Amino acid sequence: MFGVSLALAACSEPAEPVAPADASATAGVANDESDAVWSAWSTPENLGPVLNTAGIEQHPTISRDGLSLYFASDRAGTLGGLDIWVSQRATTEDAWGAPVNLGPHINSTANDLAVAFSPNRHIMYFHSAGRGGCGGSDLFQSRRRNASDDFAWAVAENLGCDVNSAFEDAGPTIWEDGATGASTLLFTSTRPGGPGNFDIFQTTRAGDEAPWSSPTVVAELSGPFRDTRTSISRDHLTLFISSDVTGRPDGIGGQDVWVSTRSSAESAWSTPVNLGAGVNSTSFDGAPSISWDGTELYFFSDRAGGQGKNDLYVTRRMRLRP
Secondary structure (H helix, E strand, C coil): CCCCCCCCCCCCCCCCCCCCCCHHHHCCCCCCCCCCEECCCCCCEECCCCCCCCCEEEEEEECCCCCEEEEEECCCCCCCCCEEEEEECCCCCCCCCCCEECCCCCCCCCCEEEEEECCCCCEEEEEECCCCCCCCEEEEEEECCCCCCCCCCCCCEECCCCCCCCCEEEEEEEEECCCCCCEEEEEEECCECECCCCEEEEEEECCCCCCCCCCEECHHHCCCCCEEEEEECCCCCEEEEEEECCCCCCCCCCEEEEEEECCCCCCCCCCCEECCCCCCCCCEEEEEEECCCCCEEEEEECCCCCCCCEEEEEEECCEEEC
């Protein structure tokens, strides 16, 4: 769901400075998941009426500590279209609390959604169709000093027209090479250069102050169908992706969650594989978000039995062998 193009406009006030990166968040991650043996994914669990409404809830993002869940919703209290909300809990064993709207620094009168966090948790990336910029939907970032404060986000800044295009640019995912400090931003776009519809593109930069490179299509993750939201594991070797079933083998519903792997950060991604009927349904299932420890996968679905149009779900697995 994306908004129509708006006139180019100033995007934000200057952001507050960001505190130094947490070394534990950005240090190089060993292949601590690539050799792991996992159980099967559990039957997806609807996250219930505190989070889900009769309207739309979609594009969840679970925080690194598992205590904050960001998502998009058109529930009462939005500024317009879909807004980004956050629900908190005291521990991972507690129930989720009532969601809170992130307010006008982040949300606009159009659609705002698809949160991704920098490794140091001081920068939030998302896309918006209502804050002006380069095209129909653009990628934005917001900064905070306190990496644990869900309500301290500064006014969002457009990533600029070297990254964004005159087309739809959405669904960011970011990771960092702990050894070099280089970052890779993965996103979905309808711009030319891919096989069609929404395709997966990436841009890189050498450090926080360096410019982003010109985006290029990630051919192995893109096809002539709708390839959208991605979520990457903490070792950067497993990628979950939303994709239409048209043109991909073993599709189940209108859109499914798929998984792709690679042997190293320099390797190409494998052909995405469907997560199967244990997770996907014959309805629309999309926008995955993997937890930091790899045991939970959040997504949204319009399958039967929910609270409303799109609901938030979680499926779980256990690590059987390190």
